[in-house]
Structures are given as C-alpha cells and as structure tokens.
Amino acid sequence: MLPSMKKLATCTLCEAACGIVVDVSSQGRVTGVRGDPDDPASRGYVCPKVVGMQDIHDDPDRVRRPLVRDGATFREASWDEALDRAAKGLRRVRDAHGPDAIGIYQGNPTAHNLGLLTVGQLVFRTLGTKNLFSASTADQVPHMRAAHELFGHVLLVPVPDIDRTDHWLVVGANPLVSNGSLMTAPDVPERLRAIRARGGKIVVVDPRRTRTAAIASEHHFIRPGTDAYLLFAIVHALFAENLVRLGAVTAHVAGVERVRELAAPFTPEAAAARCGIDAAVIRRLARELTAAERGVVYARIGTCTQEFGTVASWLVDVVNALTGHLDVPGGAMFNRPAAGSPHTRGTPGRGKGVRFGRRTSRVSGRPEVFGELPCACLAEEIETPGDGQLRALVTVAGNPVLSTPNGARLDRALASLEFMVSLDIYVNETTRHADVILPGLSPLEQSHYDVALRQLAIRNVATYSPPTFAPPRDRPAEWETLLRLAAIVAGQGPDADIAALDDFVVLQQIEQATGAPGSPVHGRETAEIMAALAPRRGPERLLDLMLRTGPYGDGFGARPEGLTLARLEASPHGVDLGPLEPRVPEMLRTPSGKIELAPEPLVADVARLRAGLDREPAAMVLIGRRDLRSNNSWMHNVELLVKDGARSAMLLHPDDAAALGLRNGATARVTSRASTVDVPVEVTDEIMPGVVSIPHGWGHDLPGVELRVARRNAGVNCNRLVDELVLEPLSGNAVLNGVPVTIAPA
Numbered sequence: 030m031l032p033s034m035k036k037l038a039t040c041t042l043c044e045a046a047c048g049i050v051v052d053v054s055s056q057g058r059v060t061g062v063r064g065d066p067d068d069p070a071s072r073g074y075v076c077p078k079v080v081g082m083q084d085i086h087d088d089p090d091r092v093r094r095p096l097v098r099d100g101a102t103f104r105e106a107s108w109d110e111a112l113d114r115a116a117k118g119l120r121r122v123r124d125a126h127g128p129d130a131i132g133i134y135q136g137n138p139t140a141h142n143l144g145l146l147t148v149g150q151l152v153f154r155t156l157g158t159k160n161l162f163s164a165s166t167a168d169q170v171p172h173m174r175a176a177h178e179l180f181g182h183v184l185l186v187p188v189p190d191i192d193r194t195d196h197w198l199v200v201g202a203n204p205l206v207s208n209g210s211l212m213t214a215p216d217v218p219e220r221l222r223a224i225r226a227r228g229g230k231i232v233v234v235d236p237r238r239t240r241t242a243a244i245a246s247e248h249h250f251i252r253p254g255t256d257a258y259l260l261f262a263i264v265h266a267l268f269a270e271n272l273v274r275l276g277a278v279t280a281h282v283a284g285v286e287r288v289r290e291l292a293a294p295f296t297p298e299a300a301a302a303r304c305g306i307d308a309a310v311i312r313r314l315a316r317e318l319t320a321a322e323r324g325v326v327y328a329r330i331g332t333c334t335q336e337f338g339t340v341a342s343w344l345v346d347v348v349n350a351l352t353g354h355l356d357v358p359g360g361a362m363f364n365r366p367a368a369g370s371p372h373t374r375g376t377p378g379r380g381k382g383v384r385f386g387r388r389t390s391r392v393s394g395r396p397e398v399f400g401e402l403p404c405a406c407l408a409e410e411i412e413t414p415g416d417g418q419l420r421a422l423v424t425v426a427g428n429p430v431l432s433t434p435n436g437a438r439l440d441r442a443l444a445s446l447e448f449m450v451s452l453d454i455y456v457n458e459t460t461r462h463a464d465v466i467l468p469g470l471s472p473l474e475q476s477h478y479d480v481a482l483r484q485l486a487i488r489n490v491a492t493y494s495p496p497t498f499a500p501p502r503d504r505p506a507e508w509e510t511l512l513r514l515a516a517i518v519a520g521q522g523p524d525a526d527i528a529a530l531d532d533f534v535v536l537q538q539i540e541q542a543t544g545a546p547g548s549p550v551h552g553r554e555t556a557e558i559m560a561a562l563a564p565r566r567g568p569e570r571l572l573d574l575m576l577r578t579g580p581y582g583d584g585f586g587a588r589p590e591g592l593t594l595a596r597l598e599a600s601p602h603g604v605d606l607g608p609l610e611p612r613v614p615e616m617l618r619t620p621s622g623k624i625e626l627a628p629e630p631l632v633a634d635v636a637r638l639r640a641g642l643d644r645e646p647a648a649m650v651l652i653g654r655r656d657l658r659s660n661n662s663w664m665h666n667v668e669l670l671v672k673d674g675a676r677s678a679m680l681l682h683p684d685d686a687a688a689l690g691l692r693n694g695a696t697a698r699v700t701s702r703a704s705t706v707d708v709p710v711e712v713t714d715e716i717m718p719g720v721v722s723i724p725h726g727w728g729h730d731l732p733g734v735e736l737r738v739a740r741r742n743a744g745v746n747c748n749r750l751v752d753e754l755v756l757e758p759l760s761g762n763a764v765l766n767g768v769p770v771t772i773a774p775a
C-alpha cells in the first residue's frame with residue numbers, strides 16, 4: 030500500500046490563486062485541502078471556497094465522459110464518437126453558412142486554466158470565426174479599455190499596492206468577500222488588517238454596507254451608476270483647491286489641462302445631488318487622498334459594470350495620477366509578469382495602439398472591443414435571421430444563461446441553435462442545450478500557472494503546480510481535446526497527428542520571439558529553441574517559452590541565472606520576485622510614449638455623463654453582490670458551501686419595505702424592462718434606500734440541469750432582470766448594476 034501524501038497545488042477557483050496543500054490518502058483519495066504556509070503570496074491563507082477543489086474533484090455530478098444528445102437527454106459516448114459528432118456539426122454549419130455562423134463564448138474559468146489560456150486561445154483562432162464572445166464583457170472590459178487608452182495596453186491595468194499603502198479608497202468592490210479582483214492578492218483579510226494596524230485608512234464607497242465596508246475606517250453609500258460623478262467631483266476639487274501633484278510621473282503625463290476643463294461642470298455640489306455623497310465629504314476625500322503619502326483609489330465590479338463604466342474606470346486612474354499616487358510604492362502600480370506580456374516585450378516606452386470598432390455587431394451595430402463582441406448581443410445574433418446569423422455555438426467554461434443579461438432570452442435562443450458544443454464539467458443551465466459536451470478535467474487533475482492573473486498581482490510571484498492526480502488514461506486534457514477537434518473540423522481524420530499540431534502551435538510562437546527585435550532570443554535559430562524546450566509539450570512547452578523569454582527569464586542561455594519552468598518546478602511553493610517596482614515610462618505602449626490622461630474617445634463620452642446630471646434618477650434600482658461561499662454560477666453543487674440553502678434573497682431597505690408593504694421573508698415581484706421574477710426579501714439597513722441587491726449565478730431549477738445539490742437550493746437568476754439592450758458604449762460591457770426595477774408584493 031502506498032503511504033499517504035501531501036501534494037502542493039494552486040487553488041484555481043478565484044483570482045487570488047492561493048497555494049494549497051492537498052492531503053491524499055493511500056487509496057488515492059483527497060482527505061483534506063489546506064493553505065500552504067510557504068507560498069510567498071498566500072502565506073497559508075485559504076477561504077471557505079477551497080473545499081470546492083476537493084468536492085468538484087469528487088462530485089458524482091461532474092461530467093467525466095463525453096455526452097452526446099440523444100433526443101431530450103444525453104448519453105455517454107466514446108471520445109471518438111463525441112469528437113466526430115462535434116466536428117461534423119460544426120463543419121455542417123460552416124460549410125453551409127461560412128465560419129462566422131459559428132460563435133464562441135468563453136467563460137471565466139478559462140482565465141484560470143493554463144491549457145485553455147495558452148494552446149486553447151491559439152486553437153480557437155483556427156475555427157476562423159469573428160464571432161467571439163466572453164464573460165469579459167460582463168466584467169472587466171471597461172478597465173481594459175481605459176488602461177489601453179491611458180497606458181497603451183489592455184493589461185496595463187494599475188494594481189493597488191495594498192501592502193504598502195496607508196490610504197485605500199475602495200469604490201464598488203468588496204475584496205474581503207471576493208478575495209480581490211484585477212488585484213491578485215491572496216489573504217485580503219490580513220492585508221486589510223495590516224493597513225489599519227499601521228495607522229492607515231480604508232474608505233469604502235458602495236450602495237451596500239459590505240463586509241469590507243464594515244471593517245473600513247469609513248463607508249459612504251453611493252447611488253448606483255454615479256461613480257463617475259463622484260470621481261469627477263474629486264478631480265474638480267483637486268484643481269479648485271490647488272491640490273494636484275503628479276509626482277513621479279510628471280514628465281510623462283499629457284492632457285492634464287484638458288482634464289481640468291472637463292471637470293469644470295462636475296462641482297462637488299452638482300455631483301452630490303446625483304451620487305448622494307455630501308459635497309463636503311467629496312472635498313475631504315480629495316484632500317485626504319492628496320495628503321496621504323501612500324494612497325490609492327481602487328475600483329471594481331460595481332464601478333465598471335454600469336452605465337458609465339469606462340469613464341469611471343478612467344477617472345480612477347486620473348485621480349491616482351493627479352494625487353501623485355501613480356507608479357509609486359503604496360499607490361497604483363504596474364506588475365512585471367514573469368511569463369511575459371506585450372508590455373514587457375517590444376520597444377520600451379512606445380506602442381502602436383489599437384483601433385476599436387473596426388467592425389460592428391450585425392444586429393444592433395455594437396462596436397467590437399479587442400476583437401470581441403458584447404456577450405449581451407449573443408441572443409440577438411442567434412435569433413435574428415439573415416446573412417451572418419449565428420447558427421452554432423461553442424461554449425468553453427462558461428454559463429451565460431445565468432451570467433449574462435436577459436438570461437431567459439438567451440436560454441430560448443440557445444434552444445434554437447442548429448448545433449452547440451460545450452467544453453465543460455457540468456450539465457448546467459447553459460450546457461444542457463449542447464449537442465455534445467466534451468468534459469474537461471477536475472481542478473486537481475490539471476497543472477497550473479496563472480498566466481492571466483499573475484499579470485495583475487500585487488507582488489511579482491511565479492508559481493507552477495503540477496497536477497495532483499494524473500488524469501485517467503481515457504481522459505484527455507482540454508487543450509488536447511481542442512487540438513483534436515480543430516484538426517477534425519479542418520478535415521483531418523480522427524487519427525489527426527496531435528503532436529504535429531502542437532509542434533506547429535509552438536513553432537509559430539518561437540518564430541515570433543526570434544523575429545522580435547527586443548526579445549532575448551532575437552535572431553536565434555527556431556530549431557535550437559525548439560530543441561531546448563524538448564521534451565515538453567502543450568501548455569508546459571508554451572509556458573517554458575514564455576518564462577524564458579520573459580523579463581526574468583534565462584533567455585535560453587543569455588541569462589543563465591534566469592527563470593525557467595524547470596526552476597519553478599524545483600521551487601514548488603513558488604518563486605518570489607519581489608514587490609512591485611515603478612515602471613513608467615518603460616512599460617508605456619501608447620503611440621505618443623506618454624500617459625494619455627485625456628484620451629479622445631473617453632473625452633467624447635463626457636458629454637453623455639454631463640447630460641446625465643440633469644436626469645431624474647430611477648426610483649428603484651437593482652445591483653448585484655457576491656457571497657464568500659459562492660463563486661459565480663458553478664459552485665452551488667458543493668454541499669458544504671450551500672448547506673444553509675440558496676443565498677439569493679433580495680436585500681431591501683426597511684423604509685422601502687414599509688412603503689411597499691413587504692416584510693422580511695415575504696416574496697417580492699420584481700419587474701424590469703427585460704422580465705419579471707419573484708424573489709424572497711431580506712429587509713436590512715445594510716442596503717441604501719432606493720436600491721435592492723440580488724446576487725448572480727443562481728436559478729438552477731431549469732429542466733435538464735444535472736446538479737443535484739444546486740437544484741435543491743436553486744435560487745433566483747437575477748440576470749433575467751438585467752437588460753440586454755443597455756450596454757456601456759465604449760466597452761460594450763453589460764450594465765449589471767443600476768438596473769431600473771419596480772417592486773410589488775408577489
């Protein structure tokens with residue numbers, strides 16, 4: 030008998046990427062999952078969701094064999110049969126209607142999956158469709174758009190240096206519960222405690238008194254959707270009171286005068302009337318920010334998934350710049366990711382820029398952003414007949430029926446598709462519509478390096494985790510499944526040479542590196558680099574290439590002390606590459622080589638914001654929320670996390686409850702432009718009057734959903750209420766927060 034073992038891994042369930050120790054019994058079963066005290070970033074911390082790593086692995090409902098549709102239900106099939114059917118279905122649609130008749134929707138776990146993020150992304154391109162959708166347009170695209178305009182690259186989203194700040198203004202985020210977002214910061218509780226312990230201040234601006242607000246020095250209610258007014262008023266006050274200081278970045282900023290002009294109408298008094306925060310408080314927030322030696326503003330979902338999301342995200346960066354907190358310790362800083370990034374390659378300090386809206390969506394003419402169309406347009410693109418209609422869909426690690434606006438409409442639209450393939454590990458609200466489900470692996474059967482989220486970490490850390498368990502022989506990794514699927518779609522038989530395709534994928538990347546003037550391997554022989562990467566394959570080979578050509582890499586011999594995947598393997602707890610360091614101007618990729626504080630497309634949207642100043646706000650609006658023991662839509666099948674039932678009640682202020690005649694526990698009927706839902710009410714003064722909150726990700730009671738635990742605690746899908754027709758114009762992002770609703774007793 031084998032002895033029991035402890036295996037090091039990374040929790041892939043949220044952005045924090047905590048290091049974990051998995052206890053494995055002699056029978057090969059997981060007996061426990063705990064924090065790894067020697068992980069340089071997470072230092073032993075884990076949150077309650079970590080049980081999901083074990084539970085999902087063991088979950089009897091998890092899809093382990095391919096499923097193919099058989100009338101109204103699914104039956105298990107061999108990989109050969111399922112792949113053949115998937116490929117035939119996609120080919121049929123492509124041959125009849127062209128490659129753009131196939132859509133791809135990628136969900137959030139893609140960002141936590143090494144295979145999907147590396148090989149996967151390159152394979153999707155081979156399907157040749159321009160109809161790409163993802164959860165990003167229900168999430169962070171406004172931040173990316175702003176970062177792109179100001180700093181020249183989508184991944185140059187500044188990260189709050191919370192380990193060194195003494196003044197943290199948190200707007201529309203609840204990091205104590207979400208564990209941080211666009212801010213890879215495991216163990217938020219301890220990091221927040223440390224700010225307070227060193228005499229620092231935390232100020233939270235949120236329509237709800239969240240857990241983060243509760244431990245903050247100060248909390249202000251804000252009317253949903255009005256963050257841009259607050260932030261502009263702070264800018265106004267900074268100029269009016271002569272408090273602007275650009276500090277370290279002074280020589281590199283363009284557009285300051287333009288920002289001053291733009292801020293003119295947004296006096297603290299005018300903003301106060303819209304956002305509900307006193308003018309005197311707004312002025313004080315401005316003064317305190319500039320006075321703080323190490324201060325930073327940080328905003329997330331509440332500020333970006335709303336009507337003025339891109340402008341608000343931009344203004345966060347503007348306030349950080351104007352208060353001298355950009356690119357300095359304790360302020361808003363830029364990561365230097367070990368696995369490389371376009372902003373660690375190419376010509377330092379200057380870039381080409383990207384054009385937006387090179388094409389628009391077919392039905393409602395929404396501009397593309399970063400090559401994608403808004404996920405809110407998915408249903409109309411499927412439903413609307415005509416040239417270019419979407420007739421097939423591939424979903425990858427996504428559950429848009431619960432996650433994207435007007436879920437009920439999308440649900441109907443998916444049912445009307447000619448063909449659908451889902452790469453997923455559950456039969457859920459979305460994948461139940463598929464003709465073929467190709468299962469991925471359990472989180473403990475996959476290796477991990479967080480190619481995406483380490484780019485936004487509050488500390489430069491590089492960690493590689495091998496799989497805890499080798500997947501069963503008959504279960505390929507998702508990148509292999511994708512390569513095979515793409516090969517068969519392209520016309521190769523079921524015995525397509527996956528190894529050759531994998532070689533082809535990496536060769537292209539090597540050629541890019543050897544051809545790039547700034548690269549440490551510039552001018553070297555492709556074959557030499559290829560040989561140095563042997564015998565690795567798939568994601569590991571691409572990762573090794575990225576690490577070795579990255580800013581700390583060994584450059585394949587150019588810097589022998591540098592980082593390689595082998596070195597990470599020899600340091601299983603992770604390699605600490607130190608705190609964030611100032612990077613302006615070297616990281617800038619704007620065509621001007623400046624920080625563009627007043628970029629034209631954002632400036633143009635200020636007129637819309639101004640017009641909003643005089644608008645009568647809706648009497649009642651809906652916002653979302655997150656819960657510590659829930660993760661978007663897909664962890665409600667974990668018994669330990671839902672044992673007290675669904676937590677999707679609607680929070681309602683006592684004054685509103687009294688006016689509406691609704692008592693705690695009563696059922697309310699909530700109506701929006703999109704739909705009507707009935708939802709239980711929780712009366713609480715933690716929510717501001719005129720605002721209700723329902724979390725997303727619930728609503729598991731649809732027919733055909735094979736999630737036994739989740740079905741028992743189905744909850745309500747708040748995205749049935751979210752309007753798919755109202756999008757933030759600059760980013761195409763869904764407006765998830767601030768949705769006008771009317772409420773009555775059910």
Ligand SMILES: Nc1nc2c(c(=O)[nH]1)N[C@H]1C(S)=C(S)[C@@H](COP(=O)(O)OP(=O)(O)OC[C@H]3O[C@@H](n4cnc5c(=O)[nH]c(N)nc54)[C@H](O)[C@@H]3O)O[C@H]1N2
Pocket residue numbers: 135136137138142164167168169330425426427428429431432433452453454455457468469470507653654660661662663724725726747748751765
């Ligand atoms: N109203 C409202 N709506 C929201 C939000 C909100 O705040 N309010 N938040 C938005 C945000 S920020 C996000 S990120 C989106 C999330 O939107 P989605 O990404 O569409 O939804 P998830 O719930 O994350 O679904 C993840 C899916 O991936 C599957 N999965 C998990 N692991 C793997 C794997 O390794 N491989 C494969 N192939 N599949 C896997 C799960 O079974 C599940 O089907 O929701 C958005 N929707």
Ligand SMILES: Nc1nc2c(c(=O)[nH]1)N[C@H]1C(S)=C(S)[C@@H](COP(=O)(O)OP(=O)(O)OC[C@H]3O[C@@H](n4cnc5c(=O)[nH]c(N)nc54)[C@H](O)[C@@H]3O)O[C@H]1N2
Pocket residue numbers: 043044137168200201202203204206207208209210234235236237239251252253254255256329330331332335652653654655656657658659660661766767
């Ligand atoms: N436990 C848990 N952790 C998660 C997730 C999860 O589902 N559960 N999801 C993960 C994902 S995909 C993401 S993107 C991150 C998100 O991370 P966060 O953004 O930190 O998460 P939220 O809890 O959605 O916080 C948004 C806050 O904005 C507030 N809000 C709503 N509207 C407005 C507004 O108009 N203005 C302002 N100022 N505030 C507003 C809400 O009340 C809420 O407190 O969390 C990640 N971590």
Ligand code: SF4
Pocket residue numbers: 040041042043044045046047074075076077078079208215216
């Ligand atoms: S915070 Fe929780 S869910 Fe997120 S990585 Fe850490 S343990 Fe996993």
Ligand SMILES: [Mo]
Pocket residue numbers: 137168
């Ligand atoms: Mo997200």
